[in-house]
Amino acid sequence: xxxxxxxxxxxxxxxxxxxNIFETRHERLRRRLSLVIINIVGFISTxxxxxxxxxxxxYLLQIDEESDKRVLGWVIAAQPIGQLIxxxxxxxxxxxxxxxxxxxxxxxxxxxxxxVMYAILGDLPQPRRYWMILARFIVGVAAGSVTLCITYISxxxxxxxxxxxxxxxxxxxTIGFIVGPAVQSALIPMGTTDLRxxxxxTAGWLAASLTFVQVVLFFPCIFQEFNMAExxxxxxxxxxxxKEGNQGFQRINASNxxxxxxxxxxxxxxxxxxFSVAGxxxxxxxxxxxxxxxxxxxxxxxxxxxxxxxxxSIGCILTxxxxxxxxxxxxxxxxxxTLILFGLVPLLLCHVVLLxxxxxxxxxxxxxxxxxxxxxxxxxxxxxxxxxxxxxFTVALALHAPRSSESNLGCPTSQKWxxxxxxxxxxxxxxxFMFIAIGYAFTATMSxxxxxxxxxxxxQQGTWTGIYQAGGSLARILGPLYLTNVYTVYGPRPTFGxxxxxxxxxxxxxxxxxxxxxxxxxxxxxxxxxxx
Numbered sequence: 001x002x003x004x005x006x007x008x009x010x011x012x013x014x015x016x017x018x019x020n021i022f023e024t025r026h027e028r029l030r031r032r033l034s035l036v037i038i039n040i041v042g043f044i045s046t047x048x049x050x051x052x053x054x055x056x057x058x059y060l061l062q063i064d065e066e067s068d069k070r071v072l073g074w075v076i077a078a079q080p081i082g083q084l085i086x087x088x089x090x091x092x093x094x095x096x097x098x099x100x101x102x103x104x105x106x107x108x109x110x111x112x113x114x115x116v117m118y119a120i121l122g123d124l125p126q127p128r129r130y131w132m133i134l135a136r137f138i139v140g141v142a143a144g145s146v147t148l149c150i151t152y153i154s155x156x157x158x159x160x161x162x163x164x165x166x167x168x169x170x171x172x173x174t175i176g177f178i179v180g181p182a183v184q185s186a187l188i189p190m191g192t193t194d195l196r197x198x199x200x201x202t203a204g205w206l207a208a209s210l211t212f213v214q215v216v217l218f219f220p221c222i223f224q225e226f227n228m229a230e231x232x233x234x235x236x237x238x239x240x241x242x243k244e245g246n247q248g249f250q251r252i253n254a255s256n257x258x259x260x261x262x263x264x265x266x267x268x269x270x271x272x273x274x275f276s277v278a279g280x281x282x283x284x285x286x287x288x289x290x291x292x293x294x295x296x297x298x299x300x301x302x303x304x305x306x307x308x309x310x311x312x313s314i315g316c317i318l319t320x321x322x323x324x325x326x327x328x329x330x331x332x333x334x335x336x337x338t339l340i341l342f343g344l345v346p347l348l349l350c351h352v353v354l355l356x357x358x359x360x361x362x363x364x365x366x367x368x369x370x371x372x373x374x375x376x377x378x379x380x381x382x383x384x385x386x387x388x389x390x391x392x393f394t395v396a397l398a399l400h401a402p403r404s405s406e407s408n409l410g411c412p413t414s415q416k417w418x419x420x421x422x423x424x425x426x427x428x429x430x431x432x433f434m435f436i437a438i439g440y441a442f443t444a445t446m447s448x449x450x451x452x453x454x455x456x457x458x459x460q461q462g463t464w465t466g467i468y469q470a471g472g473s474l475a476r477i478l479g480p481l482y483l484t485n486v487y488t489v490y491g492p493r494p495t496f497g498x499x500x501x502x503x504x505x506x507x508x509x510x511x512x513x514x515x516x517x518x519x520x521x522x523x524x525x526x527x528x529x530x531x532x
Contacts, residue, residue: 031156031226035165037217038149038156041104042173044210045111045145050180051203052118054308057290058301059200062192063121063128069291071129073484076287078133080279080476082140087473090144091151091466099225100148101218107145108215112208114138119204122195140473142211146173147469154452154465156226162452164327170445171323174437175316177282185309188302199305264454267516270509271451272468274339276475277506278443281347281436281499283479285312288487288495289433295411296424296492298363311430315437322441335446335453336517340510343443348503350435351496353428362423363410417491424492453519 052059060067060075090107094100117135124131149169157165183206187199195201217223289312293304322342329338411418448468455464487495510517 027226030224031228034224034226035153035156037223038152039169039172040217041145041214042149042169043176044214045143045176046173047176047180047183047207047210050177051183051207052115052180052200054181054290054305054312055184055200055203058192058305059121060129060132061301062195062200063132064126066127067129069484069488072291073287073480075129075132075136076283076480076484077477078136079140079143080283080473082137083143083146084140084470084473084477086141086144087147087469088463088466091147091463091469094148094151094466095463100152101220101223101225104145104148105215105218107142107148108211108218111139111142111145111214112211114142115204115208115211119201119208120196122201143473144466144469147466150448150452150469151465152225156228158228162449166449166452167323167326167445170441170448171320174319174323174441174444179313179316181305181309182313185306185313188306192301264516266513267454267518268451268464268468270513270516271447271454272471274344274443274506274510275447275451275468276471277502278343278347278440278447279472280475280479280502281350282440283476284483284499285433285436287480287483289429292424292487292492293429294409295415295418296362296429297426298410300409311433315433318434318437319441322438323445326442326445330446330449335450335519336510336514338442339446339450339517340507343439343441343446344503344507344510346435346439347443348439348500348507350432350439351499351503353435354424354432354492354496355500356422356424356492359422359425361421362418364418365408365410365412415488415491421491421493450517450519454517 056075057069057072060072064071086107090103094103097103114135114137117131117138121128121131121135150166153165153169154162184199184203187202190197190199190202192198192200289308290304293299293308294301297304299307326338326342329342333341451464451468483495486498
């Protein structure tokens with residue numbers, strides 16, 4: 001007889017009944033360890049990505065003075081372009097191979113290579129903006145590992161555990177995203193004078209080191225894979241067959257099973273759309289947070305990086321609270337209501353808060369007068385200038401002029417809207433970022449959890465998760481290009497006003513297609529048509 005202490009029985013109380021899943025104690029511990037490793041990988045991945053977040057714009061200007069916010073748009077968009085390409089491919093390969101180990105190790109090494117390139121941009125030939133775009137693209141291709149993490153969580157958890165573990169994964173990933181800028185701020189004492197070893201390059205080397213740890217965690221002696229979803233489905237099928245009393249019930253249950261196995265493509269695409277909109281909003285922080293602080297508040301490069309990093313790190317507290325509440329709220333009022341009330345609505349409020357209302361216009365950058373140019377010429381006589389390639393002396397002077405001087409602080413004169421648009425206050429930026437921290441946490445978690453529950457466990461979770469991540473990547477490609485161009489040319493009012501219109505449309509669409517967000521496990525019951 002089997003020792004009763006060597007096994008563990010999990011009671012899963014679903015709405016459709018109670019099923020017992022057989023699992024040894026050792027298997028349970030190893031499975032939970034594998035989920036912990038997946039969460040660590042999610043944290044390391046986003047931490048390594050966000051470490052370079054607030055410093056990307058000043059670093060770009062340091063290595064390539066001819067760059068501007070529009071070039072920054074392409075630098076930011078390069079990462080999601082790479083992820084857009086890799087996510088479906090990595091998801092498909094995960095299904096084909098039936099394993100995430102070697103793919104995660106491969107993407108980890110690729111990620112490390114991208115961050116090393118980012119750290120050595122100062123040693124690469126001009127124009128260095130293209131090398132930075134390439135480095136970001138490589139990091140984006142490696143970000144396909146996010147697809148594998150979500151796929152593995154959907155496989156290695158039971159239906160009751162899934163929402164909680166997806167929320168945990170989203171939590172640690174978002175914490176890594178928000179803690180990263182704080183790490184960049186902590187590196188400010190290293191300065192920016194040395195192009196090879198400064199606060200920006202150090203962030204790149206640190207990110208590369210973290211991705212190496214990610215690779216080590218997937219060694220066979222540490223990480224072991226499990227497929228609990230398939231085990232749960234087989235167990236439920238066996239229990240159902242034992243409870244059937246006659247052939248009639250068998251035919252009814254077979255019919256219900258057939259209905260439940262049909263994936264709801266409308267529900268899937270709503271989840272993809274919601275996740276994409278959340279990614280579009282989140283990319284606004286990455287793209288515009290530092291430039292807006294420099295334009296609207298007159299901060300220098302270092303001051304903008306430091307203060308934006310502090311604000312984003314404070315937002316981490318709200319993010320932790322939001323993720324902690326997402327599971328209990330979803331169980332109490334369902335995922336779809338939590339998505340709208342605590343996800344999309346705060347994102348809408350964020351942009352209402354960020355609109356300029358009244359008050360003085362932002363400080364303008366001052367044009368250099370003749371006396372300023374004379375001082376610059378005298379101070380630059382000691383600097384060797386190579387004019388053999390046709391470069392003019394004025395450009396050389398601009399390259400050696402300190403960007404943080406008083407005349408360079410504020411809104412650029414090339415942005416004409418700065419002359420008549422009221423400045424955004426620091427309080428607006430702080431509260432706007434806080435709303436984003438709350439809204440993104442709930443939207444990303446509920447969208448991901450709902451998508452995994454409107455798909456049947458037919459082995460295609462990896463492919464659809466790849467498409468899901470690709471949708472988010474597409475939004476993060478269009479976001480930087482749209483935001484940088486509209487903000488630079490037209491200012492904050494059209495930028496944030498257009499996002500408000502988008503979010504209103506998203507909320508209306510979710511309400512109209514509300515029933516398609518119900519999990520497949522509940523479709524056979526009357527609550528399928530209950531919009532409570």
